[in-house]
Amino acid sequence: MTDKTMLMMSKKTIQPVTLFDSRPYGFSQVVVVPSGKMVFISGQVAWDAEKQLVGEGDLAVQVHKALQNLQSAIESVGGTLEDIVLLHLYLVDYQQEQGAVISDALLKFFNPGSLPASSWISVAGLANPGFLIEIEAQARME
Numbered sequence: 001m002t003d004k005t006m007l008m009m010s011k012k013t014i015q016p017v018t019l020f021d022s023r024p025y026g027f028s029q030v031v032v033v034p035s036g037k038m039v040f041i042s043g044q045v046a047w048d049a050e051k052q053l054v055g056e057g058d059l060a061v062q063v064h065k066a067l068q069n070l071q072s073a074i075e076s077v078g079g080t081l082e083d084i085v086l087l088h089l090y091l092v093d094y095q096q097e098q099g100a101v102i103s104d105a106l107l108k109f110f111n112p113g114s115l116p117a118s119s120w121i122s123v124a125g126l127a128n129p130g131f132l133i134e135i136e137a138q139a140r141m142e
Contacts, residue, residue: 013028025099088121
């Protein structure tokens with residue numbers, strides 16, 4: 001059995017029939033994980049390693065960079081995006097039409113069969129006025 005197969009067995013996503021199907025939007029309604037090592041990742045934004053903003057004014061570019069940074073963070077502790085069970089997305093002045101941009105990015109980074117749970121929160125601003133999105137995560141690893 002591969003490590004990925006073992007993780008898929010230990011991380012179970014559930015789509016209750018009484019809730020809307022969130023999978024096309026890039027997240028699961030419920031994620032169940034047994035005990036293991038918990039990893040908490042600070043909010044990731046569209047900064048590169050030199051603190052240069054990537055994609056000023058462009059949500060699609062910024063969400064992609066924030067997800068790349070999130071991937072780097074989880075990989076730095078020996079994990080993968082498959083280990084992430086919960087996302088909090090903070091979006092500056094979120095408008096519903098931006099949802100497709102965010103969903104598309106999430107579906108490119110995360111396995112559609114094992115999407116993390118998530119909350120999308122509209123905020124007035126973030127730590128840097130150029131940031132359009134910040135993504136924090138919780139993960140569970142063996």
